[in-house]
Amino acid sequence: MQTQLLIGGQWRDGGNAERIPVLNPATGEELATVANANEADAVEAVAIADEAQKKWAATAPRERSEVLRSCWQILVDHTDELGELITAEHGKPIADAKGEISYAAEFFRWNAEEAVRIRGSIGDAPSGANKIIVHHPPIGVVAIVTPWNFPAAMLTRKLAPALAAGNAVVIKPAALTPLTALRVGELLEEAGVPAGLVNIMPTSGSGAWFDATVEEKAVRMVSFTGSTEVGRVLLKRSADRVLKTVMELGGNAPFIVFDDADLDAAVEGAMVAKMRHSAETCTAANRFYAEAGVADAFTEKLAAAMAEVKVGNGMDAGVSCGPMIDAAAIESIDGLVKAAVGAGATTALGGSPVDGPGFFYEPTVLGNVAADSPITGEEIFGPVAPVIPFTDTDAMIEQANDTEMGLAAYVYTTDIGRGLAVSERLESGMVGLNRGAMSDPAAPFGGMKQSGLGREGASEGIYEFCETQYIATSW
Numbered sequence: 001m002q003t004q005l006l007i008g009g010q011w012r013d014g015g016n017a018e019r020i021p022v023l024n025p026a027t028g029e030e031l032a033t034v035a036n037a038n039e040a041d042a043v044e045a046v047a048i049a050d051e052a053q054k055k056w057a058a059t060a061p062r063e064r065s066e067v068l069r070s071c072w073q074i075l076v077d078h079t080d081e082l083g084e085l086i087t088a089e090h091g092k093p094i095a096d097a098k099g100e101i102s103y104a105a106e107f108f109r110w111n112a113e114e115a116v117r118i119r120g121s122i123g124d125a126p127s128g129a130n131k132i133i134v135h136h137p138p139i140g141v142v143a144i145v146t147p148w149n150f151p152a153a154m155l156t157r158k159l160a161p162a163l164a165a166g167n168a169v170v171i172k173p174a175a176l177t178p179l180t181a182l183r184v185g186e187l188l189e190e191a192g193v194p195a196g197l198v199n200i201m202p203t204s205g206s207g208a209w210f211d212a213t214v215e216e217k218a219v220r221m222v223s224f225t226g227s228t229e230v231g232r233v234l235l236k237r238s239a240d241r242v243l244k245t246v247m248e249l250g251g252n253a254p255f256i257v258f259d260d261a262d263l264d265a266a267v268e269g270a271m272v273a274k275m276r277h278s279a280e281t282c283t284a285a286n287r288f289y290a291e292a293g294v295a296d297a298f299t300e301k302l303a304a305a306m307a308e309v310k311v312g313n314g315m316d317a318g319v320s321c322g323p324m325i326d327a328a329a330i331e332s333i334d335g336l337v338k339a340a341v342g343a344g345a346t347t348a349l350g351g352s353p354v355d356g357p358g359f360f361y362e363p364t365v366l367g368n369v370a371a372d373s374p375i376t377g378e379e380i381f382g383p384v385a386p387v388i389p390f391t392d393t394d395a396m397i398e399q400a401n402d403t404e405m406g407l408a409a410y411v412y413t414t415d416i417g418r419g420l421a422v423s424e425r426l427e428s429g430m431v432g433l434n435r436g437a438m439s440d441p442a443a444p445f446g447g448m449k450q451s452g453l454g455r456e457g458a459s460e461g462i463y464e465f466c467e468t469q470y471i472a473t474s475w
Contacts, residue, residue: 009195037201039212050218052196053168138166148174246454251407272436406448
């Protein structure tokens with residue numbers, strides 16, 4: 001397992017002498033230490049990426065496509081190994097971790113197909129004076145910053161279209177979960193990605209690394225997934241050089257259950273939307289709005305389903321909720337729960353941290369939560385489901401939209417007309433209608449409002465990593 005920086009196809013120590021410890025959140029024990037990049041490492045990596053990108057951009061789209069196809073295959077072939085590595089450094093259950101690798105790999109297969117379908121256009125100017133030719137060259141060197149909750153998938157969702165379009169990248173993986181990114185980088189080299197195109201640099205000095213990176217002339221784009229708070233900072237910094245930015249930021253997803261919904265299906269969907277990957281996802285259902293006629297029954301059924309969740313080390317058999325990422329996460333989750341209960345919410349299940357080594361929290365269901373409770377305004381990022389009864393659909397939609405976040409939403413009803421009408425009124429980039437899962441490499445992933453800029457995946461995703469150039473000519 002590589003623990004050094006990957007720069008220009010070489011594995012090397014970082015400029016910061018102090019290495020970064022990586023902990024197993026299920027035990028609190030140290031798994032490894034990784035090299036720690038500094039500003040000089042960032043500058044050198046960008047220079048190398050710039051040279052490699054020029055050669056890569058000149059290769060035929062089919063050649064790029066075949067390399068990406070090989071990347072898909074090698075990740076699929078290493079699903080078990082990579083899944084175990086994710087579980088070790090992140091904590092999510094092994095089934096979820098292996099599922100993440102399948103999802104992560106699919107971005108390479110999808111973008112292998114998109115690489116040969118970057119389309120341009122040609123037409124006549126309305127005046128008849130000239131032809132209008134439009135094409136989409138690569139943007140150059142892309143700075144990529146990824147989060148800790150999906151150490152493989154959030155990397156490949158950016159990396160695959162960037163490479164497919166003809167770009168090179170410099171990557172800062174999260175310091176909490178860098179091992180997966182480093183191993184993916186190693187495998188991509190084996191798959192035939194030319195040296196210098198993919199540079200991976202964990203660092204404990206994120207701000208200094210980012211500042212040094214975006215100051216380099218060759219860097220023309222920033223792609224970031226993480227919190228809205230950090231996203232705002234990176235946007236301001238990127239604005240200094242007018243860099244293109246694609247950002248997938250925080251969420252506060254409403255999960256709406258109408259009184260005509262199939263409650264068993266709604267609970268099944270709620271468990272997927274809430275508890276996948278130990279509830280540490282940006283698309284996780286964060287607020288559950290249940291129509292008054294079914295609110296009690298939905299709360300009861302959801303609590304019964306959550307009670308069946310086995311909490312523990314993600315490598316253990318039957319575990320479906322692993323540890324939270326660190327002690328700070330436990331403190332944040334518990335603070336939100338205690339505040340909601342203090343404001344009048346009832347505890348249908350759980351409500352406390354789990355004693356012992358590691359960072360665990362009980363699966364929790366809160367009933368009769370007030371619509372203006374602080375827990376409805378914060379991204380919980382943990383296994384807590386606050387249920388808010390409602391009687392007025394219009395008022396509920398207004399409450400659901402009363403947030404600066406607009407990433408994901410969920411609606412359950414057997415009236416498909418009402419479901420579609422409500423979905424269209426929700427200020428959310430993605431809606432799961434009678435579905436608890438929505439992410440797909442073939443679909444445009446992204447949010448409205450402060451949940452992000454741009455889209456990842458689908459046909460839209462590769463064009464985010466392209467320029468648009470117009471040529472006027474006559475013949």
